[in-house]
Amino acid sequence: MSNKTTAAITAVGGYVPEDRLTNFDLEKMVDTTDEWIRTRTGIEERRILKGEGKATSDMVVPVIQEICRKRGIDPMEIDCVIVATVTPDMVFPATANIACDKVGAKNAFGFDVSAACSGFLYALTLGSSLIESGRYKKVIVAGADKMSAIVDYTDRTTCIIFGDGAGGLLLEPNQDGYGIQDSLLKSDGSGCHYLHMKAGGSLKPASHETVDKKEHYIYQEGQAVYKFAVKGMADVSAELLERNKLTGDDVTWLVPHQANLRIIDATANRVGLPKEKIMINIQKYGNTTAGTIPLCLWDWESRLKKGDTLLLAAFGGGFTWGATLVKWGH
Ligand code: UT7
Numbered sequence: 091m092s093n094k095t096t097a098a099i100t101a102v103g104g105y106v107p108e109d110r111l112t113n114f115d116l117e118k119m120v121d122t123t124d125e126w127i128r129t130r131t132g133i134e135e136r137r138i139l140k141g142e143g144k145a146t147s148d149m150v151v152p153v154i155q156e157i158c159r160k161r162g163i164d165p166m167e168i169d170c171v172i173v174a175t176v177t178p179d180m181v182f183p184a185t186a187n188i189a190c191d192k193v194g195a196k197n198a199f200g201f202d203v204s205a206a207c208s209g210f211l212y213a214l215t216l217g218s219s220l221i222e223s224g225r226y227k228k229v230i231v232a233g234a235d236k237m238s239a240i241v242d243y244t245d246r247t248t249c250i251i252f253g254d255g256a257g258g259l260l261l262e263p264n265q266d267g268y269g270i271q272d273s274l275l276k277s278d279g280s281g282c283h284y285l286h287m288k289a290g291g292s293l294k295p296a297s298h299e300t301v302d303k304k305e306h307y308i309y310q311e312g313q314a315v316y317k318f319a320v321k322g323m324a325d326v327s328a329e330l331l332e333r334n335k336l337t338g339d340d341v342t343w344l345v346p347h348q349a350n351l352r353i354i355d356a357t358a359n360r361v362g363l364p365k366e367k368i369m370i371n372i373q374k375y376g377n378t379t380a381g382t383i384p385l386c387l388w389d390w391e392s393r394l395k396k397g398d399t400l401l402l403a404a405f406g407g408g409f410t411w412g413a414t415l416v417k418w419g420h
Pocket of ligand 1: 121122123126127130131207246247250251311312313314315316319348349350353377379405406407
């Protein structure tokens with residue numbers, strides 16, 4: 091038994107909006123078919139956050155509330171909230187600040203992390219460092235995206251992929267070695283032009299012209315991103331296992347970012363994991379960007395056992411990619 095403090099996951103929360111957008115709905119909106127979407131991506135439906143004034147923070151709030159309820163703590167006990175998102179309520183202030191205010195987490199400091207689909211892993215690594223430092227006792231890490239806010243529903247190459255959702259977890263100090271074991275994060279800004287939003291930032295502030303040109307929506311060169319994603323997610327997963335002297339046999343669950351079923355399969359093959367060991371919920375939520383990994387943990391929480399080894403892996407815009415090893419502790 092080591093005396094080193096690790097960051098254990100002590101509760102998981104999740105939220106998906108009620109409204110469903112099915113492949114059949116999309117058939118009526120763009121030139122596509124249910125068959126094409128299912129075979130190319132694995133997606134059957136996604137959730138959409140509807141309603142005037144509803145934003146990403148409104149999905150983070152129920153996540154924090156569920157975590158507090160499950161753990162039996164008051165929001166006032168939370169030290170820090172980190173929200174990974176590329177669809178913040180506003181460019182500033184941070185969505186984490188807004189969510190903290192809405193749940194009454196008055197003693198917490200909060201900030202957002204922007205690393206697209208890898209955002210949750212980036213935020214998890216930061217959150218675990220805060221716990222490992224010994225300075226903080228209760229850190230909430232959430233991944234949340236209202237992708238419907240930046241999707242062009244006349245563009246069949248992107249609107250079929252994305253959905254809205256949020257998930258998160260509570261990190262607390264542990265002396266028995268449970269929790270975040272190791273993490274390998276990478277980024278390469280030269281990948282920017284394959285996946286980005288052209289306007290609304292300081293490079294191209296929003297104007298009539300940028301809106302007319304639909305530059306406030308996601309721009310993605312799908313095939314190029316696909317190739318980088320397959321290699322990036324598989325490489326980083328293999329490298330992390332290797333440096334921890336583990337193989338696929340030691341992993342209880344692969345928890346992959348849900349971008350495309352074919353990317354998930356390629357990663358699982360590379361590290362030698364059979365289908366039964368992969369968390370897959372892309373069929374019902376689509377790609378919720380920073381939400382995918384915590385939403386998998388939320389869906390699977392009741393099946394996880396103390397001591398299970400989880401390999402979390404993601405690839406996304408930036409480019410950003412990474413993998414994290416977790417020893418489940420509850
Ligand atoms: O999570 C963040 C990172 N993002 C990703 O990881 C996404 C990575 N990329 C992908 O998952 C895939 O590239 C897509 C799902 C976006 C596209 O699948 P693909 O197999 O790469 O299709 P493609 O772009 O090569 O297109 C194949 C064909 C094209 O037609 P032609 O040129 O062969 O006649 C497209 O125009 O499919 C056509 N197509 C569609 N057809 C029906 C593209 N979108 C659609 C559609 N319905 N929705």
